[in-house]
Amino acid sequence: MISLKQGQIEAGEHKTAPVDEAGRRKFLKGSAAALALAPGMTLFAYGEAITKPAEQAVTTKSRWGLLIDAAKFSDEDVDACVKACQDENGWRDTGKPMTDAQWIRRVNLKNKKTDEQFSLPMMCQHCAEAPCVDVCPTGASFKRKDGIVLVDKHICIGCRYCMMACPYKARSFVHEHIEDQKEHAPRGIGTVESCTMCVHLVDEGKEPACVKAAPEGAMVFGDLNDKTSKLAQLIKSVATQQVRADLNLDPGVRYRNI
Amino acid sequence: MKIVLIMQKLIITLLGVAFIGVSLLASVGQASAQPEWMPNPPKAIGGQCDLDPKEMRKTHMTLLDHKRDQTMRDGIRTKKYSLKKCIACHAVKDKSNKCVTVKDERHFCRSCHDYAAVRIDCFDCHASRPEDSLNKATKAAGNSHDKLAGLSSIGKTGDTTDTTLRRFIAGEVK
Numbered sequence: 001m002i003s004l005k006q007g008q009i010e011a012g013e014h015k016t017a018p019v020d021e022a023g024r025r026k027f028l029k030g031s032a033a034a035l036a037l038a039p040g041m042t043l044f045a046y047g048e049a050i051t052k053p054a055e056q057a058v059t060t061k062s063r064w065g066l067l068i069d070a071a072k073f074s075d076e077d078v079d080a081c082v083k084a085c086q087d088e089n090g091w092r093d094t095g096k097p098m099t100d101a102q103w104i105r106r107v108n109l110k111n112k113k114t115d116e117q118f119s120l121p122m123m124c125q126h127c128a129e130a131p132c133v134d135v136c137p138t139g140a141s142f143k144r145k146d147g148i149v150l151v152d153k154h155i156c157i158g159c160r161y162c163m164m165a166c167p168y169k170a171r172s173f174v175h176e177h178i179e180d181q182k183e184h185a186p187r188g189i190g191t192v193e194s195c196t197m198c199v200h201l202v203d204e205g206k207e208p209a210c211v212k213a214a215p216e217g218a219m220v221f222g223d224l225n226d227k228t229s230k231l232a233q234l235i236k237s238v239a240t241q242q243v244r245a246d247l248n249l250d251p252g253v254r255y256r257n258i
Numbered sequence: 259m260k261i262v263l264i265m266q267k268l269i270i271t272l273l274g275v276a277f278i279g280v281s282l283l284a285s286v287g288q289a290s291a292q293p294e295w296m297p298n299p300p301k302a303i304g305g306q307c308d309l310d311p312k313e314m315r316k317t318h319m320t321l322l323d324h325k326r327d328q329t330m331r332d333g334i335r336t337k338k339y340s341l342k343k344c345i346a347c348h349a350v351k352d353k354s355n356k357c358v359t360v361k362d363e364r365h366f367c368r369s370c371h372d373y374a375a376v377r378i379d380c381f382d383c384h385a386s387r388p389e390d391s392l393n394k395a396t397k398a399a400g401n402s403h404d405k406l407a408g409l410s411s412i413g414k415t416g417d418t419t420d421t422t423l424r425r426f427i428a429g430e431v432k
Contacts, residue, residue: 055336058333142331144331146333152331153383178383179359180359180385180387180389181383182389183385188383190382203335204335
């Protein structure tokens, strides 16, 4: 059985080099051009979703999900994902582990019988039947039509029921006044926050920051509803697990090798 | 002598006209200047606003309210009426050329909201100055570094674009 213990994440120990954003963009642009040259073939070959136009609302057609292969993660790899999330969304460890924000964290696991040890990244599991949405008294905790679970900080009253309800301990509360937040990730005192699956990037047809920072193939992002997507194909072909599957929450984040 | 007299008269008349003109202008200026206690919002740096400023003054709160729900709940991320755009366009810089936050009373939103005594909590969660203003220094440093890195690699491989790049860095080519 998996027990969820809070991982010790120390700032400054991240060994991966900063991601070369400009280089990646160029590469993505280049591949987009390739898509334009041979549209039908390339798109269907990978079955990846086409970027939604900015003025179009999200629909239930897609359901975004992740597959995390725990076997491919070292402690440092998980920390790199945490660092990438921090950089993307502008939250920081301030040396107060009891109250610090924690959108994604490292969970260390140990099999008591065999002493086997490994770690995995743990964050909001973007449940289809999210308990945080059920308990929210104001409707601030909500699920977007494409399955991403978010907090509407405009109407969040900071009661923290959702933090209590979440079996993954995925949410944290902002205790102190914050300034100069990231434009795409507003966060402020008195509200609850959690992983947004980098919704601002997903809306632009990009992958979440942690997926980019993870080792090759260790985290796969995609549309669970699109049977031709890489994610759906993988889930179909290999054994995957849900954390706390007994709760029947149907999480959008699934794991392998745990 | 006659010519000198005519010239003198002409100069006096011209001076008189100029004086009247200046005093008229000054009086017009005084009339249009509003009292000190009236809000005097700083000019926007961008071009045309999404809506006529008069309308915007009346309805910006409703527009932002509507836009926020669209963005967050439906993922509609168009630029029209987006808070991000307002903040970028209405950024106010201090003497050190840095954009001020809402803590500073020169901040665009504060110029009216202080007067109207309406507290806004947008900036409890949203940044009150454009992100670019924070990263400018580091970005500029990064760019120059990148260019130099590119330059050294080109020098090694003997690429023919070497001279063009050098000229670009020297500011000869834009």
